Amino acid sequence: MSAAGTCTRCSWSRATTRWGRPRTGSPPAPDAPGRSPSRGPARPRSRQSNVLSDRLRVLVEEGVLDRVPYQERPVRHEYRLTPKGADLYPVLVALMNWGDRYAVDVPPVRLVHRGCGHPAEPRLTCAHCGEPVAWRDMTAEVEPDAW
Template identity: 50%
Template sequence: MYELDRPMTCSIGRAMEILGERWTFLILRESFYGVRRFSDIQRNLGIARNILSTRLQTLVGAGILVRVLYQAEPERYEYRLSEAGKDLYPAIVTLMRWGDRHLSGELGPPVVLRHNPCGHAAEPLLVCSHCREELDPHEVTPERADSDVATA
């Protein structure tokens, strides 16, 4: 087995401190579906107000969502994805595809992602940014970012 000289900090661990909770991913799913208002998110998820409020505060504090005033009297806010939030789209789609493949059984996927420009159902892939080959975990070697090889 490959032994990695692991750094003290881990990007997966840091991300999971913010994202590592079921409701957080479901709130993000709603955001990617275009749902922005507290009451709509609450209705769609069936989540308690206090839990939703806490999760939204965490996501805003982490810079994943932006709280935007849409009505002055009374004050009402909506929650929009920031650039950091939009960068989570591949992670959300990957989790969805995993659930479709391993948890849907004979029912099949409950949601299909339609790629608007071509009109086809999308089957997103994780690919190498250099050669465009699909990434296989057996063909990827984790290395410390400060190693000589990583900068080559």
């Protein structure tokens, strides 16, 4: 446990430390590079571009994405999911489902099952029996060797 009483070794804490906080940084201080007291601020860079670049960099560093060149002149890259990134898919779909239910009036994206062409609804199921499970249907058992 940390001084604040937060578990620093459990999976949830480690995952949210990596993905749960914004990686946008803070606005530059008045004496930051790019500002000159005599000439005013430097030409503004696109804040959205910087945020996207920072997020992509972190995802590459964490092994969630691979940065792959697809053009030589000028050099351009695309980002591809790694196996580690693909394992995040159920988490992202669950967050999207939650946002569709509570954060928007009309969901902007619909997931469709390629096999049958019908809308797909994410569900959590038991790996053993295949039955759907909700949070009340499970218990958390501590694995002593993990601590």
